[in-house]
Amino acid sequence: MIVVMKPDATAEQVDHMVAHIQSLGMSPQVLVGTQRTVIAAIGDERQGLAEVLEPGEGVDKVLPILAPYKRASSELTTERTVVKALGLSIGGVKIAAIAGPCSVESEAQIVGLAKTLKAMGATGLRGGAFKPRTSPYSFQGHKEDGLKMLATAREETGLAIVTEVMAPEHVPMVAKYADVLQIGARNMQNYQLLQAVGDSGKPALLKRGMSATIDEFLLAAEYILDRNNPNVILCERGIRTYEEHTRFTLPLATVPYLQDKSHLPVVVDPSHGTGKAKLVAPMSKAAIAAGADGLIIEVHDDPEHAMSDGSQTITPAAFAGLMAACKRVAEAVDRTM
Ligand code: PEP
Ligand code: MN
Numbered sequence: 001m002i003v004v005m006k007p008d009a010t011a012e013q014v015d016h017m018v019a020h021i022q023s024l025g026m027s028p029q030v031l032v033g034t035q036r037t038v039i040a041a042i043g044d045e046r047q048g049l050a051e052v053l054e055p056g057e058g059v060d061k062v063l064p065i066l067a068p069y070k071r072a073s074s075e076l077t078t079e080r081t082v083v084k085a086l087g088l089s090i091g092g093v094k095i096a097a098i099a100g101p102c103s104v105e106s107e108a109q110i111v112g113l114a115k116t117l118k119a120m121g122a123t124g125l126r127g128g129a130f131k132p133r134t135s136p137y138s139f140q141g142h143k144e145d146g147l148k149m150l151a152t153a154r155e156e157t158g159l160a161i162v163t164e165v166m167a168p169e170h171v172p173m174v175a176k177y178a179d180v181l182q183i184g185a186r187n188m189q190n191y192q193l194l195q196a197v198g199d200s201g202k203p204a205l206l207k208r209g210m211s212a213t214i215d216e217f218l219l220a221a222e223y224i225l226d227r228n229n230p231n232v233i234l235c236e237r238g239i240r241t242y243e244e245h246t247r248f249t250l251p252l253a254t255v256p257y258l259q260d261k262s263h264l265p266v267v268v269d270p271s272h273g274t275g276k277a278k279l280v281a282p283m284s285k286a287a288i289a290a291g292a293d294g295l296i297i298e299v300h301d302d303p304e305h306a307m308s309d310g311s312q313t314i315t316p317a318a319f320a321g322l323m324a325a326c327k328r329v330a331e332a333v334d335r336t337m
Helices: 011-023 049-053 107-119 143-157 168-177 191-200 214-225 254-261 270-274 277-289 316-332
Strands: 002-005 027-032 037-042 059-063 083-085 088-090 096-100 124-126 160-164 180-183 204-207 232-236 266-268 294-298
Touching (some): 002 011, 011 049, 088 096, 096 107, 096 316, 107 124, 124 143, 124 294, 143 168, 168 180, 168 191, 191 214, 214 232, 270 277, 277 316, 294 316
Parallel strands (some): 096 124, 096 294, 124 160, 180 204, 204 232, 232 266, 266 294
Antiparallel strands (some): 002 059, 027 037
C-alpha cells in the first residue's frame, strides 16, 4: 500500500502516519520526494487498511498495490488452473464446449439432446433444473426431477453435467447429481450460496453478475476459493448497458483481462450474452479468438417451443456448424476443440 502525503503535509503528519502504519503491523518506508512524501506500507494490505489510513491528517490518497482478491489473483501462482469434471476439462489447450437446453424439459429431451451434442463434440451438458426467472409466473424448472433427468443423460453419454443451484440449502441436493455447480448471474453476490458451493468441494461455474465489475466478479470467486475449493470457472455472460440491440452486451475484452488478473479459466456464454440465436456462432468464434477456455451454449431440438430462452437458442444443426467454425479459429490461436 502506498500512502501519498499532500504537498504541504508537515513532518509531524508524516511521523504520525509512520506510527499509525506500524501500529497496524505493517512496516513503513518513507520516500521523501521534491514535491511530496510518500510512505510505502509493507505487509498484508488486504483487510480494509486503506480505509483507516485515508482519513489521516495530511494524507492525499492511499493506493493499493496488491489485488484485493488473493486466491483468485495471478499474483498467487504463475500456473493456470485447469478445472476437471469427468471428461470435461477447462483451462488447458483444448477448449471446452458445454451445450444443452436452457431448461431441462423432459427425460427424452435431455437424453436425446445429450447424445446428439456429444456426437457433435460437446464436452459438457448444460441444462437448468432450478431456473431463475424474471417473472414468478414463468416456468421455474423441474427441480429435483430435472436433476434426475440430467443424471440419466450423464449415464447414457458420460457427459459432465453443468447445472444451476440457486439456494444454499439446495447445494447438497444439486451436488448429488451435478458435476459442476453453476452460480447464475443473479446470484453472483449471494455470499452464502458462494460459501456453500465452496464447501461442497464441487467445481463451480460462476457467472458474472449483469452489473458486476471485474473486481466484484473476482471477489465473488474468492468466496468459493476461500472455502478451500480451488475449482472455479469464471463465465462472462454479458452485462447491462444502454444498448438494446442485444439482450445484454457481451464484453470480450474481459477474457484476456481476467486471464491476466487471475489464474482461473474463463468461459464465455454467447447465448445469454447476446439473446439472439443468429449472434451465437459469430460471438463464439470471437470468444475463442479472444482466448476463451470454453463456451457454454444453449441448444434445443426445437427452439421455437423451448420452455425458456428460445430466442437465443440454436438448433443441433447450427451447433454442429458452430463447432466446425470454432475448431478452425481454435487452431489459429494454437488451441484445439
Ligand atoms: C442460464 O444459464 O440459463 C442462466 C439463467 O444464466 P444467467 O445466470 O447467466 O442469466
Ligand atoms: Mn437460459
